[in-house]
Amino acid sequence: MSLEQFKDRNVAQNYVHIPVDKPPQKPMDKFKQVVRRTFKGELFVGLWVVFREMIKRDFHTVKYPLEKLPISPRYRAVHKLYRLLESGNDRCIGCGLCEKICIANCIRLETRYDEKQRKEVTEYSINLGRCIFCGYCAEVCPELAIVHGQRYENASEQRAHFVLKDDMLTPLDFLKEGKQEEFPGFGAVSPNADERIKKTPTAY
Amino acid sequence: MTTTGFIIATIIKILVVLGLFSALAGFGTYLERKVLAFMQRRLGPMHVGPYGVLQVLADGIKLFTKEDIIPQNAVKPIFMIAPIIGAATAFIALAAVPILPEFEIFGVKVHPIIADINVGVLFVLGVMASGLFAPLLAGMASSNKWGLLGAARTAIQLLSYEVVTGLSILAPLMMVGSLSLIDINNYQSGGFTDWIVWSQPVAFVLFLIAGFAETNRTPFDLLEHEAEIVSGYATEYSGMRWGMFFIGEYANMITLGFLASLIFLGGFNDWGFIPGGLAIVLKVSFLFFFFLWTRAAWPHVRPDQLMWLCWKVLMPIAVLNVVVTGIVLMM
Numbered sequence: 428m429s430l431e432q433f434k435d436r437n438v439a440q441n442y443v444h445i446p447v448d449k450p451p452q453k454p455m456d457k458f459k460q461v462v463r464r465t466f467k468g469e470l471f472v473g474l475w476v477v478f479r480e481m482i483k484r485d486f487h488t489v490k491y492p493l494e495k496l497p498i499s500p501r502y503r504a505v506h507k508l509y510r511l512l513e514s515g516n517d518r519c520i521g522c523g524l525c526e527k528i529c530i531a532n533c534i535r536l537e538t539r540y541d542e543k544q545r546k547e548v549t550e551y552s553i554n555l556g557r558c559i560f561c562g563y564c565a566e567v568c569p570e571l572a573i574v575h576g577q578r579y580e581n582a583s584e585q586r587a588h589f590v591l592k593d594d595m596l597t598p599l600d601f602l603k604e605g606k607q608e609e610f611p612g613f614g615a616v617s618p619n620a621d622e623r624i625k626k627t628p629t630a631y
Numbered sequence: 632m633t634t635t636g637f638i639i640a641t642i643i644k645i646l647v648v649l650g651l652f653s654a655l656a657g658f659g660t661y662l663e664r665k666v667l668a669f670m671q672r673r674l675g676p677m678h679v680g681p682y683g684v685l686q687v688l689a690d691g692i693k694l695f696t697k698e699d700i701i702p703q704n705a706v707k708p709i710f711m712i713a714p715i716i717g718a719a720t721a722f723i724a725l726a727a728v729p730i731l732p733e734f735e736i737f738g739v740k741v742h743p744i745i746a747d748i749n750v751g752v753l754f755v756l757g758v759m760a761s762g763l764f765a766p767l768l769a770g771m772a773s774s775n776k777w778g779l780l781g782a783a784r785t786a787i788q789l790l791s792y793e794v795v796t797g798l799s800i801l802a803p804l805m806m807v808g809s810l811s812l813i814d815i816n817n818y819q820s821g822g823f824t825d826w827i828v829w830s831q832p833v834a835f836v837l838f839l840i841a842g843f844a845e846t847n848r849t850p851f852d853l854l855e856h857e858a859e860i861v862s863g864y865a866t867e868y869s870g871m872r873w874g875m876f877f878i879g880e881y882a883n884m885i886t887l888g889f890l891a892s893l894i895f896l897g898g899f900n901d902w903g904f905i906p907g908g909l910a911i912v913l914k915v916s917f918l919f920f921f922f923l924w925t926r927a928a929w930p931h932v933r934p935d936q937l938m939w940l941c942w943k944v945l946m947p948i949a950v951l952n953v954v955v956t957g958i959v960l961m962m
Contacts, residue, residue: 473928477670533857 468520500611504579506553507610509572515602518572521546525564525573533557534564551592555581560579574610643893644745648725657687657880664925671929680753697870704774705867713772714872717843717879721886725759727751728889731905732899734752744813755890756796759845759883763789765876766847766854770864781863784853784934790842791941792851798949799837802956803827803894812890816898823902833952835895837945842887844937847880849926870889888918917948 451457475492498504509518521538533554541547553564565574589596597607609615615625661676661684666676676683701710728751729744748754761786770782807818808828819825828835835879844851855863865876892898892914899907932940 470929474924477924477927480668480672481669484669486669486673486674487672490674490677 495505498577498579502576502577502579503565503575504577505555505575505581506564506595507574507576508560508592509550509574509607509610510597510599510602512602517548517596518570519548519551520570521574522569524567524569525562528567529564530561530563531557531559536546551595553595556586571615573608574615576610586617640739640741641735642743644743645726647749648730648745649722652722652725652871652882652885653878655885656878657691659881659884659919659926660690661687662878665690665862666802666920666923667927670924671844675862694871694874695744697918699870699872700867702774702867706772706774709768709772710867713765713769714868714875714879715767716752716772717762719879720758721879721882724755724886725882726761727754727812728886729816729893731897731911734908738939747813752810752815752890754892755886756793756810756860758799760789760793764814764885765879766864767866768803769876773864773867774874777861777866779867780860781854784860785864787843787934788820788847788851788853788937791938792841795837795841795941795945795949796845798946798953799834799841800894801949802834803831805953805956805960806830812893812898816893816900819898822900822946823897826895831895831956833948835891837949837952838891838895840940840945843922843925844893844941845956846883846887848884848922850929850932851937852931853937856931857930884919884922885915887932888915888922891918 431554451460482611510516511518519536521536523536523538526534526536535550535552536548537550540547558565560575568574601607634841652798663676663685665683666931676686679685679689689909701707721802726745727748729742729747733740733742737739746754766785766789767782770778770785771781807815809815809818815827819827843849853859853863853864860866865873889911892911895909896914901907902910904915
């Protein structure tokens with residue numbers, strides 16, 4: 428399945444309405460229908476259809492743990508925390524907007540001022556057992572620091588595994604290899620963001 | 632042949648038939664899953680062994696090691712004996728079926744039939760019919776309403792279709808004049824054009840339809856129709872007792888394939904350049920495949936449609952067929 432098909436939300440356009448005849452009322456009509464169906468060979472049409480599918484060998488099975496279907500970039504799975512590209516510091520500035528907006532109350536962060544009087548995030552945890560993956564945190568984040576990733580297999584033996592910051596934050600070696608890709612999905616800046624910027628009211 | 636030799640040969644034949652056909656029945660489940668999967672654009676079993684061939688083995692291990700649960704209110708002895716009836720009748724029916732043409736091995740002439748009785752067809756159909764006690768007793772003994780419904784359906788379905796089987800097979804038997812399957816086979820020894828299916832096409836179709844109903848296969852698998860009655864007579868069964876029902880069902884399918892091939896499709900006579908032994912294997916394989924094919928293609932019928940089809944359509948046609956055959960034979 429291609430990504431375009433997958434993102435097509437207007438599925439109704441592909442619906443085909445099959446004309447259905449009214450069922451026969453009189454006994455004679457019923458008898459005629461039986462005779463027609465008996466000699467029309469509808470049963471053989473059915474046999475042919477499945478046989479054709481068998482020799483075509485066009486399988487639709489996805490062997491799931493071994494292969495996966497592509498998912499939409501707007502899919503909201505487990506969060507990721509990004510780093511600044513050059514310095515490698517957390518992008519998160521500790522503003523606490525995500526904590527504030529979270530309607531499931533599952534985000535918690537602790538901050539303090541470091542020696543340069545800059546805000547530093549000491550703890551950042553998302554209780555994924557509670558998160559409803561609404562995407563508000565990614566949407567509200569002014570720094571594009573928290574985004575939704577595409578890792579949807581989040582089964583675990585322990586609840587504690589659901590809250591680890593280290594799992595969400597881009598590892599440093601990943602960043603150095605340039606593997607941190609900007610996320611095109613939820614909460615991201617739209618491609619034509621520059622055109623959509625309006626000047627402040629005082630200017631016009 | 633001496634008596635001792637006869638007994639030894641018979642015992643060997645019994646062991647071979649029993650072993651071969653239970654293995655084939657097991658392998659039949661693999662084939663069924665694979666064929667159905669391909670027809671539904673799936674892959675089917677893939678993980679145990681190459682292309683999932685060893686899935687049968689895994690299933691066997693599972694069935695043998697599963698707990699054998701007997702419900703509290705079930706009638707214990709009948710509940711326990713019912714699956715054995717199912718498997719046993721299926722294999723007993725095979726006793727009078729000539730499986731291959733005669734062949735020689737180590738200088739001994741072998742008749743690949745356990746009991747060459749002169750009423751072969753009668754015996755096979757009779758034993759297969761008595762197999763209906765398996766689902767009937769199972770359903771009634773398991774103190775489960777789905778089981779009871781399955782048992783009731785057994786009574787209506789298998790009993791009614793016995794009539795069609797008997798009547799449809801009567802016409803070819805009138806032509807041959809013998810109930811022995813070997814005589815029926817020899818009647819068609821003249822080649823492709825001698826097959827009884829060409830002179831008795833209606834009987835062939837009726838026999839196949841009734842065969843589907845009697846082996847409880849898809850257009851008529853009302854006994855264990857999952858959508859309506861959970862699993863019918865087998866609802867309360869687990870482990871090997873459940874497995875025995877299915878070995879019986881698949882063995883019955885193979886028996887029916889042999890019957891249809893022997894009576895209508897020329898049996899084990901040489902077919903052009905194909906030797907007889909291979910010919911009958913091909914015919915039975917095709918019929919077995921046909922059983923699976925229809926399962927993928929056709930929907931179920933309702934019980935009332937089943938009864939309507941049996942008594943108002945198939946039975947009159949069968950009677951007419953017998954009458955017409957009789958008139959033609961008299962002239």
